[in-house]
Amino acid sequence: MEKQTIAVLGPGSWGTALSQVLNDNGHQVRIWGNIEDQIDEINEKHTNTRYFKDIVLDEGIKGYKDLAEALDGVDAVLFVVPTKVTRLVAKQVAAILEHKVVVMHASKGLEPDTHERLSTILEEEIPAELRSEIVVVSGPSHAEETIVRDLTLISAASKDMEVATYVQEIFSNRYFRLYTNNDVIGVETAGALKNIIAVGAGALHGLGFGDNAKAAIIARGLTEITRLGVKMGANPLTYSGLSGVGDLIVTGTSSHSRNWRAGDALGRGEKLEDIEKNMGMVIEGISTTRAAYELAQELGVYMPITQAIYSVIYQGARIEDAIKTIMAGEFRQENEWS
Incomplete structure (x- = not known):
């Protein structure tokens, strides 16, 4: 493929790691952010020590503070900003863009209040004449491992398989491989x-529970994720793939995961406000818990684990009591989907 010019919106850990992948593949990468010191550091020292203390970035990765400058003449735009600001940044992009681009996102969450998926937000805010069908870049991936070029396999999902293939081609290399998928909802x-x-x-680990409990929450968690997704129109097979069980395993078992670390701290008795302050990064699972709980109530979907976590985070329930509630819940068949 010819060299592409790509604007990466969001110099967080994942945005930085994906910028390096694209740069490794010979593309021109412009990484945009609104924290001036961070962009200056990327340009002058070629580091992003807020997220990676020992990593030196290639000098070809350029930081931009001005969004219009970052978007000028690009072939593609990759959103990697927190869920809660995706709509705001999309509005800004729509107001600046003067030509059609491929639009991708690599963030994971549901918008608070509206409960909308991120591709829906991008579709709503960026006029169709300025963008491709949205491509979702998602799967089992820790930025800390991708940045050191560890093997990573994820998905590129879009309603348009031609544009999904384009994204597959610009990202894939010897250590980073994408599979196309047409199930955007899933x-x-x-x-x-x-x-x-x-x-x-993470909370189970913090409380001292072992591998049996870990396996149980991952398996039953996948069941209720699938239950809600299918209700929303997803293909159930997607949840047995990279973006489903694959991502759940990597996020639900590793201290690299900020969501797992937040749960672990909750299990050890720390207060949520202290955890969020100490983390220094967005913990998407906290806001997504509320969105998913409300969506499950609205759609009538049975999600006991999500409900239990919601009760701890937003209703002040003790984690031990939430676990007791799940364990004392009604008996069900394992393959019930309603």
Whole structure:
């Protein structure tokens, strides 16, 4: 493929790691952010020490503070900003763009209040004449491992398989491989909802429970993620793939995961406000728990683990009591989907 010019919106850990992948593949990468010191550091020192203390970035990765400058003449735009500001940044992009681009996103969450998926937000805010069909880049991936070029396999999902293939080609290399998928709803809901289960898995660890409990919450968590996703129109097979069970395993079992670490701290008795302050990064599973709980209530979907985590985070329930509620719940068949 010819060299592409790509604007990466969001110099967080994942945005930085994906910028390096694209740069490794010979593309021109412009990484945009609104924290001046961080952009200056990327340009002058070629580091992003807020997220990666020992990593030196290639000098070809350029930081931009001005969004219009970052978007000028690009072939593609990759959104990697927190869920809660996706709509705001999309509005800004729509107001600046003067030509059609491929639009991708690699964030995981549901918008608070509206409960909308991120591709829906991008479709609403960026006029169709300025963009491709949205491509969702999602799957089992820790930025800390991708940045050191560890093997990573994820999905590129879009309603348009031609544009999904374009994204597959610009990203894939010897250590980073993408598989195309046409189930946007499934890939997005899997990526968003697994963060909730990761918080719960971390909490079990913090409380001192072992591998049996870990396996249980991952397996049953996947069941309720699938239950909600299918209700929203997803293909159930997506949840047995990279963006489903794959992402749930990597996020629900690793200390690299900020959602797992947040849950672990909750399990050890720390207060949520202290955890969020100490983390220094967005914990998407916290806001997604509320969105998923409300969506499940609205759609009539049975999600006991999500409900239990919601009760702890938003209703002040003790984690031990939430676990007792789940364990004392009604008996069900394992393959019930309603």
